[in-house]
Amino acid sequence: MxxxxxxxxxxxxxxxxxxxxxxxxxxxxxxxxxxxxxxxNDYLDNQVLVEGKASSRMAILNRPSALNAINTSMGARLNKLYRSWEDNPDIGFVTMKGSGRAFCAGGDIVAVYNMMNQGMLEGCKEFFRTVYSFIYFLGTYLKPHVAILNGITMGGGAGVSIPSSFRIATGRTVFATPETLIGFHPDAGASFYLSHLPGHLGEYLALTGEKLNGAEMVACGLATHYTLSERLPLVEEQLGKLVTDDPSVIEACLQNYCDLVYPDQTSVLNRIGIVDKCFSLDSVEEIIDSLENEAARTNDAWCAATLRRLKESSPLSLKVTLKSIREGRVETFDQCLVREYRMTLHALSKQVSGDICEGVRARMVDRDLAPKWDPPSLEQVSKDMVDHYFSPLSESDSDLELPTKLREAFN
Structure with a gap:
């Protein structure tokens, strides 16, 4: 015992x-x-930095090694910050800029590509929902918003800046919507703002993915002001001193410290006649035929370069994109975002084609610049294939929900 x-x-x-x-x-x-x-949490928060000014706040996109490409956590942080700033009576206006040599190169499409390959489709959907929701919030923001586009501004980067009250371009600004080159379609509100550009410039930019510089952005209305890059610190300093929520006061400040500039003679804006003649046609095939006729008649190097660009792009994406821009002309901002989200989910499903994965692989992952498009030619892209991207989502998916009853969309 x-x-x-x-x-x-x-x-x-x-x-x-x-x-x-x-x-x-x-x-x-x-x-x-x-x-x-x-x-x-600190790491994720540091991807969007905040600077407090006298009567304003500045959001700084801070992934310079990725050209400030937006990911899901950045989109969520922007949503949270902008909501709190809109509710704060001590904040009169908000500014956004990027770190390093880019404002924002777009959405983090390589991360989307990796999630798709790992079968994480819900993560992909969450990314697009988050970013599109922020873009709508910005487009209906109740306080003045200033976007400083000093550097690369492409795709989703344009999406989080073009809806701003004021958009400052510089000598370093490079704008483009190059999605057709990666087997995708211009999104993040692009079908709205591109379709409202002068003439048929929007179709040209959407289909070719060609670049505009800062002076060209001002000339066509994508930017509201221009400053030389070396004068930008002065512009930021003067904005930071303002104590106001009055857009006219911000406008006066920008007028005092920004510069007058015009596109040079080689700009596409000096070819708006030929752009309208070719890109107003009803189909991608007709656009290409018209450009080929112009190239044969004039021996114009611009026509040849534009044709090469179109022939590098996904044939399916070209047709889907043309239809998207045309529909954007008669839709409101929120309708464009909802439709683009639907188109995006159809692209992610790969039911018609896997061009988005192939395009990202060829241009951004393996970088062999040799995508194998499916279908490989315009002739093989049927009307049914294109229409599928504009069809209702399956029962397992929901449309993008935007607070249109609380925040009025614009035409």
Whole structure:
């Protein structure tokens, strides 16, 4: 009996020691997880930095190594910040800029590509929902918004800036919507703002993915102001001193410190006649035929370069994009975003084609610049294929929900 009591005592002491060890281990593990979570949160928060000014706030897109490409966490942080700033009566207006040599090169399409290859379609959908929702919020923002487009401004980067009240281009600005070159379609509101450009410039930019510089952006209305890059610190300094929520005061400030500029003679804006003649036609085939006729008649290098660009793009994407821009002309901003989201989910499903994965692979992952498009030619792209991208979503998916009853969309 005595040895049994002794054994029981030893067992209890061992249990207590094991329990203490387990408790200590759990505390250390919890502490480590908490520290890691804090580090992760700090890292994610640092992808969008904030600077406080006299009567304004500045959001700084801060992924310079990725040209400030927007990911899901950045979209979520922007949504949260902009909502809190709109509700804050001490904040009169908001400014956005990018770190490094880009404003924003677009959405992080390589991350989307990787998620697609890993079967994480819900993550892809969450990304587009988050970013499109922010774009709508920005487009209906109740306070003046200034976007400083100093550097690369492409795709989704244009999406998070073009709806702004003021858009400052510089000598370093490079604008483009190059989605057809990666087997996708211009999105993030592009079918709205491109379709409202002068003449048929929107079709040209959407189909070719060609670039505009800062002076060209001002001339066609994509930007509202222009400044030389070296004068930008002065412009930012003067904006930071303003204590106002009056757009006219911000406008006066920008007029005082920005520059007057015109596109040079080689600009596509000086070819608007030929752009309208060719890109107003009803189909991609007719556009290409018209450009080929012009090239044969005039021996114009611009026509030849435009044709090469079109022939590099996904045939399916070209047809889908042309239809999207044409529909954007008669839709409101929110209708364009909802339709683009639907088109995007159809592209992600790869039911018609996997061109988005092939295009990203060829241009941004393997970089062999040799995509194998499916279908490989315009002739093989049927009307049904194109129409599928504009059809209702399956029962398992929901349309993009925007707060149109609370925040009025614009035409």
């Amino acid at each position: 005595q040895s049994f009591s002794k054994a029981s005592s030893i067992t209890r002491r061992c249990c207590r020691k094991n329990l203490q060890a387990l408790t200590l281990c759990h505390r250390r593990l919890s502490s480590s997880l908490s520290q890691n979570q804090n580090v992760l």
